[in-house]
Amino acid sequence: MKLSRVAPAEGVALGAGAYACWGLFPAFFGLLAVSAPLEILAHRVVWTAVLMVGVVLVIGRIRPFLSMGGRAWLLVAAASVFITTNWGVYIFGVVSGRVVETALGYFINPLVSVMLGVVFFRERLNRTQIAAVLIALTAVLVLTLDYGRPPIIALCLAFSFAMYGVVKKVMPLDPRLSVAGEALFAAPFAITFLVVLGVSGAATFLSEGPGHTALLIAAGPVTALPLLLFAAAAQRVPLVTMGILQYLTPALQMAWGVLVLHEDMPASRWLGFTLIWCALAVFTTDSVRRSRRRMRSPAVVDPPR
Helix, strand or coil, rough: HHHHHCHHHHHHHHHHHHHHHHHHHHCCCCCCCCHHHHHHHHEEEEEEEHHHHHHHHHHHHHHHEEEEHHHHHHHHHHHHHHHHHHHHHHHHHHHHHCCCHHHHHHHHHHHHHHEEEEEEECCCCHHHHHHHHHHHHHHHHHHHHHHCCHHHHHHHHHHHHHHHHHHHHCCCCCHHHHHHHHHHHHHHHHHHHHHHHHHHHCCCCCCHHHHHHHHHHHHHHHHHHHHHHHHHHHHHCHHHHHHHHHCCCHHHHHHHHHHHHHCCCCHHHHHHHHHHHHHHHHHHHHHHHHHHHHHHHCCCCCCCC
């Protein structure tokens, strides 16, 4: 079956829009480098919370949001910890000039998600998936030798976002409600930090001019827009299509790091990235093949992975 028959153009456009927004994040957060990463993170959390509460009110879901049970809030809290960690590490990577390493994290992420599926959901890997994971591990080893250290930023991004995905997989909530809850859970900590920063005189919110203030406030909409686009796309296209589209994000981020910021890319680093791309090619080809087989034989259940 051709992709056009199972992935409406509208859904593909929404998904591509979400991943393109995430891919261009280095251009936006690089503008905020005058602020410390934690200050940027705190503003990102606060303004995302403000915007998402507005979204919940506009869509008329405030009552189910307020009536969420204890288990739902525990899952929201866990998701908030993982996504906030991911945001903070990403911001640190961008403002410290390590955009290429942040891109590596999102290239690795799908393979980390596969490994976590084995750990948490007892999924079984087929031989092709095992080969992809082994190639990726080899790539990480090559990059560790190249950097002279493990690619900590990349690994933190990959594992924090993969763990976020694990929590979201078992969270029985409308994505808009869960994102609002995640931001609200982290907001008190962020507000407290900003108050302390302001009292100490170290805050940059008002001291760097109205343009910088507007950019910090814009971190909320900039964060929420791709999340909302992603939620809309996920309802319209198959997961395998979203899986292919997701590589747009690290590809754009890497292009920004190499072509715009001119980050160092020695031959050994290109080798590591090439191995990652080989692993992703193997993994994606297998995913597409399995998806097409399921569509051709809807009555046949694939063996557990």
